[in-house]
Amino acid sequence: MKKALVALAIALGSTAVLADKPAVTVVLNAQSPMTQGMAMVLANQMQEQGAQVDILLCDQAGDLALKGAGGEALKPNNVTPAQLLDGALKKGATASVCALYLPNSGKQAEDLKEGIKPAKPADMGAALLEPNRKVIGF
Numbered sequence: 001m002k003k004a005l006v007a008l009a010i011a012l013g014s015t016a017v018l019a020d021k022p023a024v025t026v027v028l029n030a031q032s033p034m035t036q037g038m039a040m041v042l043a044n045q046m047q048e049q050g051a052q053v054d055i056l057l058c059d060q061a062g063d064l065a066l067k068g069a070g071g072e073a074l075k076p077n078n079v080t081p082a083q084l085l086d087g088a089l090k091k092g093a094t095a096s097v098c099a100l101y102l103p104n105s106g107k108q109a110e111d112l113k114e115g116i117k118p119a120k121p122a123d124m125g126a127a128l129l130e131p132n133r134k135v136i137g138f
Contacts, residue, residue, distance in 0.1 A: 022051045023133040029058040029098075030138050033081060036061055037074045039138040040084030047091050054127065055088065056119055058098035061138075062105060065097050065116045089115060096124075 024046050028039045043053045057065050064071070069082035089095060096119040102109060109118060128135055 022046075023054070023127075023130060024051045025054045025056060025128060025133060025135045027056045027058065027135065027137045028061040028064075031060040033072045033074060035138050036064065036071075036081035037079075037084060039136075040064075040081050040088060042136070043088050043093060044084060044091070047088060047093060053088060053093040055085065055093055055095040056098060056124065057095060057116075058101060062097040062101035062107075065095060065101075065112050066107065067111060067113050069113070086113075089113075099124075 024043075026039055026043045028036060030036055030039070043055060047053050063069060064082045064085050069080075069085075071080035071082050073080050085095060095116045097112065097116065099119055099121050101107070102118055112118075127133065
């Protein structure tokens, strides 16, 4: 019985920690490499400061989600926005492309990096309406 109570307490404690993690959605649709880079730098910084970051890529920013995405390396760290996105994903961020990206870009779901999927409008709308979620657009 004690073991079951301890396990329950640990499970509830870890759930409480996750619930306290601030939720942030970064909506990125800018074409500019500097704007894309700044959005990804800030997404990474928010993660390092304890936030759960979800990234929605729309319009030409959706190209960052493609396998083999390149782009212009930005100073001072000489990394591309796509590399910054990869770093955020490795640290636990989620990313999706907006529902309009694939059908209007001529790309397919299999062209996307592993773990990135098309967003479902109903799910995204519900997430954006969460009372404690911050939504930041670039």
